[in-house]
Amino acid sequence: MLGSAGLLTLVTLLGLIAGLGREWLLVASWGAGARTDGFLIALFIPEALRIILAGGLLSSAWMALYQERSEPERAVWLGRATFAVGLLGLALALVLSLGAPWWVRLVGPGLAAPLRPITQEALQILAWTMPGLLLQSLWSVPLQAKGRFLLAGLSSLVYNLPVVAYLAWHRTESFEPSLAWAFVGGSVATAVLMFPSVRAHGLLARAIRWHAPTVRELSTRVGPLLGSALIGQGLMLLERMVASYLGEGVVTVLNLARKLVNLPLVALMSVNQVLLGLMSKGGGADRLPLLRQGLALNTLVTTPAAVGLLLSAQAIVALLFPNVQGTDILAPLLGWYAVALVLAGWNTLLARYNYAAGDTRLPFVCETSGNLAQAVTLPLLAWLYGAQGMAMALLLGVVVNGGLLLHFNRLWASVRLPTLVLAGALSLGLSAVFLLPLWPVAPLIRLAASAAAGLVCLLSLAAWLKPWKAVPA
Structure with missing residues (x-):
């Protein structure tokens, strides 16, 4: 794998x-x-x-x-x-x-x-x-x-x-x-x-x-997924609309934060597509060990990337976009997005756990519920906390989606959730509270230090989670 x-x-x-x-x-x-x-x-x-x-x-x-x-x-x-x-x-x-x-x-x-x-x-x-x-x-x-x-x-x-x-x-x-x-x-x-x-x-x-039956069969499977994806695109549009009322430069910073946080999703997409192919070949008993292993691997991919983005955000902006204004809000914004990145990685794999069994409706219902929670709270949180409030709304939607997937699949006790949560919380918490205030200002030095911190996080989590090993029940 x-x-x-x-x-x-x-x-x-x-x-x-x-x-x-x-x-x-x-x-x-x-x-x-x-x-x-x-x-x-x-x-x-x-x-x-x-x-x-x-x-x-x-x-x-x-x-x-x-x-x-x-x-x-x-x-x-x-x-x-x-x-x-x-x-x-x-x-x-x-x-x-x-x-x-x-x-x-x-x-x-x-x-x-x-x-x-x-x-x-x-x-x-x-x-x-x-x-x-x-x-x-x-x-x-x-x-x-x-x-x-x-x-x-x-x-x-x-x-x-x-x-x-x-x-x-x-x-x-x-x-x-x-x-x-x-x-x-x-x-x-x-x-x-x-x-x-x-x-x-x-x-x-x-x-x-x-062949009409094939068309109906394809539509039945695709409809829920396509609807969920279109809702997600609508949420991105809503984000841009709300951001335009928060002051000059907020839309630019929000877009930049999204692009930076989306980079690790490349690896996640690859891992999850491979896992989908493997899970599709077996029954429920075979899918569950792969799900546990995949969640550990997702955590190993997203958490070091989130740490690196959190610590290096200002350096990346200074080097690639020297004329962008309002970058002082980027680091705290990425802090919220980084947490959402880790949780979103889990949600993506949990959804594919259902896809492998031919169930596309349950992930659609769960994701739609999460999107609705984000859409309802987005204007209020943005008004109270500015750009960080928008990231809070995103995080809330991700949590609702993941919680419902775990609940309806009855997976709370079947995956190593406490271990995964602790691994992500410790890595991001230590980086945000202790490392970020002490991090060097010079962009190149900051980039190098952030890469080193991400590597240390990667090696530490690899030794702890061991995602290459099958996780016992």
Whole structure:
């Protein structure tokens, strides 16, 4: 498990670097002005859908459907599912493309009128990333079921490379339509990359046809997950709206904090996708030991990363974003986000524990309850405590989600929860209370010291939790 997760983490990290390079080149070429804002508004919905797909939600839902069939049935099912998913991709592309003027007004109501035509044109092109991205997500299922995770992990890198190459080559001479077509090219490349392998694993041309029961089956599994993911995207929009009332620079700092905290999720996604494949192969008795081992591994990944982010936040901002104002609130904001990161890692794996059994409804109900708790408390906590109040609301939502997952799965006594909570609390508490006030100010020295602290945390937790060993009941 560790070897597969490590390899998948490496290739996914390359994709993340390409994605960060894409954003960096875009700002460097066009500046942080209205033109960049317009293109990012056009990209918002396609990128939100890609994030949902890249998070493995659809492949997680479809994995159980694939695993429960015999080999001949899998080939037929895969062909029918390919037709259905391809048709869905075309439908989404048409909805986004034909409705571009309304989508642009929804996402960017304050966008200047002269920028609307070019923004709408960009969205009309970007909409056609949907078919390739959806097919790539489906075609990763048979490969992951057989323990082949590399091609699926390469999708983000392949998707971003044409965009990075175009921006790096044309820089200030790049244009919105051409850049949008580079995104479409990347989406097609992700599907083309998967096609030879998925055909070798059972995709038959004669099976690619309409089949109503397969469509209903896919919809039943995907509906709850997609609804939950869309609610999450709506919450991100609500966060931005509330942050805009908290003072100049809060939206920027909030966005930066989100990006920094999301970095360790690359490794978590890899670990959890590998664990999903393993848990899908066994019954309930086999899934529980894997869940215990996976929770320990999640803690080992997220806690040192959270410690490092908490201690190095000011140095990262000073080195990469020297002109960003209001960075004094970033460190305490990351303190709350760091705790949420550790808990969110557990929640993701607990949800996949249900996905492996073919249950997508319970995680949806639990996550929706957590999102509702966050949405209700967000305005009040933001009014009382500013940006930190927004992070508190996020943490509350994560706690509600995790508590419900543990409760309805009756796992309170089945996982080493006290040990995991103590490991995370000690690491983050000691860092925030004792190390942060004494940490060096010079950015490079601060970065080095934070990396050393994260490494010490990693080694200490590895010796304590031993996630490479099966955890006894």
